[in-house]
Amino acid sequence: GLSTIRAFKAENSFIQLFAKKMDVNTSAYIIVQAATQCLALILTVLSSFILLATSISIALLSNQIDSPDAALSLICAMFIISGFQCSLRRLVESDILMTSAQRIDEYRHLPREENEEDCKHSVKTSTDWPDEGRIEFRNYSLRYGANLPYALRNIDLHIESGQKIGIIGRTGAGKSSLFKGLYRFVDQSNVTGDILIDDVNIHRLPLNHLRSNLTAIPQQPVMFSGSLRYNLDPFNSYSDEQCWKVLEDVQLKQFVQNHSAGLQMSISEWGRNLSVGQCQLINFARAILKNRKILLFDEATANVDQRTDDLIQTLIKNKFHDRTILIIAHRLNTVAKCDHILVLDNGMVVNYDTLTNILNSYQ
Incomplete structure (x- = not known):
C-alpha cells in the first residue's frame, strides 16, 4: 500500500491518522498505569495505618506484652500488609486478564454452522456436480446480523454455463457478499431468497459438499x-x-526443479519465503488441479505485477475457458474480456450487460 499512498501524495494524512490511533492507544495505557499507581498508593497508605495501629497498641500495652511478642506482632502485621497488597493487585490483574477469557467464551457460544444432520430436506447430487456450472439468484438478500441492514438486496441473476462474469462496484457495494452467499458463510436466518447451481438449491446441500465443489482464489x-x-x-x-x-x-x-527438495520444498505460513506473485500462481495451480466447474476470483490479481497479471489472464483464457467464472476486480482490463459485467451499488444490481453496452450507457 505504500506505493499507492505515495502516488496520491497522501503521506501526511496517513501520518496524522496513525498519530491519532497511537494517541488513543497510549491514552488508554496511561489511564491503566495511572489507576495501578493510584491503587498502589492507597494500599501503601492503608498498610501504614495498620502498622501504625499495631505499633500504638504495643506501646499502650507495653506493660502487658513481652518484647518477643511485640516483635512478632509487628512482623505479622508487616506480612499481613504485604500479603494483602499482593492479593489485591493480583485480583485487579486477573480482572483485566479475564477479558481474554471472556472473548474465548464468546467464541465458544457462537452458533455453529449447519452440518449434514442439520440440513433439512437435503438433496443428493451426482459425484460430478456441478457438471454444467449454471448459477441463478432468485430474489436473494443477505445481511450479517438480525439488526443490520442488508448487504445484498433482491438479487435476481442468471449466469449460463461457461460464462465469465466481471463484478464491479464501489467498496461496500456487496461484491464479496455475493461470494459469501455462494459459500453460505452467513447464517441462513439472515438470508432470504435462493441460489441455485445447476437447478439445485444450495441451501439444501450439506456445507462440506457445497464448498468442496467450488473453487475460490482470494486477493x-x-x-x-x-x-x-x-x-x-x-x-x-x-x-x-x-x-x-x-x-x-x-x-x-x-x-x-531448481530447488533441491523439488515438490517437497518447504513453504512457510502465508508463503513468506515466496513472492506474492509466486504464491498466487500456486493458488491458480491448485485451482487447475482441483478442476471444479465454478471458480470465484476475488481481486486475485490486485497484488501482482503486470507480467504475472498477464500470465493469469492467459491461464483463465486457456485453462478455464469452459468454466463458469465470477471475477471481482477494480482494474478494467481484468474484466474487459468477460462475457458480461455485473455492476453492484448498495447491495443491488444496477446494471448487467456486456462491457460495450455498459460503457455506452454512461456516455
Whole structure:
C-alpha cells in the first residue's frame, strides 16, 4: 500500500491518522498505569495505618506484652500488609486478564454452522456436480446480523454455463457478499431468497459438499506451513505427475526443479519465503488441479505485477475457458474480456450487460 499512498501524495494524512490511533492507544495505557499507581498508593497508605495501629497498641500495652511478642506482632502485621497488597493487585490483574477469557467464551457460544444432520430436506447430487456450472439468484438478500441492514438486496441473476462474469462496484457495494452467499458463510436466518447451481438449491446441500465443489482464489494468497506438494494437494488426491503438470502450466516448474527438495520444498505460513506473485500462481495451480466447474476470483490479481497479471489472464483464457467464472476486480482490463459485467451499488444490481453496452450507457 505504500506505493499507492505515495502516488496520491497522501503521506501526511496517513501520518496524522496513525498519530491519532497511537494517541488513543497510549491514552488508554496511561489511564491503566495511572489507576495501578493510584491503587498502589492507597494500599501503601492503608498498610501504614495498620502498622501504625499495631505499633500504638504495643506501646499502650507495653506493660502487658513481652518484647518477643511485640516483635512478632509487628512482623505479622508487616506480612499481613504485604500479603494483602499482593492479593489485591493480583485480583485487579486477573480482572483485566479475564477479558481474554471472556472473548474465548464468546467464541465458544457462537452458533455453529449447519452440518449434514442439520440440513433439512437435503438433496443428493451426482459425484460430478456441478457438471454444467449454471448459477441463478432468485430474489436473494443477505445481511450479517438480525439488526443490520442488508448487504445484498433482491438479487435476481442468471449466469449460463461457461460464462465469465466481471463484478464491479464501489467498496461496500456487496461484491464479496455475493461470494459469501455462494459459500453460505452467513447464517441462513439472515438470508432470504435462493441460489441455485445447476437447478439445485444450495441451501439444501450439506456445507462440506457445497464448498468442496467450488473453487475460490482470494486477493491474499492462502499458503500453509508445509511442503509445496501439500499446498497443491492437501488431501493427497493427485499424483506427482499431475502436480508437476500444473506447475508447468503456471510457469513455476523450472523454479521448483531448481530447488533441491523439488515438490517437497518447504513453504512457510502465508508463503513468506515466496513472492506474492509466486504464491498466487500456486493458488491458480491448485485451482487447475482441483478442476471444479465454478471458480470465484476475488481481486486475485490486485497484488501482482503486470507480467504475472498477464500470465493469469492467459491461464483463465486457456485453462478455464469452459468454466463458469465470477471475477471481482477494480482494474478494467481484468474484466474487459468477460462475457458480461455485473455492476453492484448498495447491495443491488444496477446494471448487467456486456462491457460495450455498459460503457455506452454512461456516455
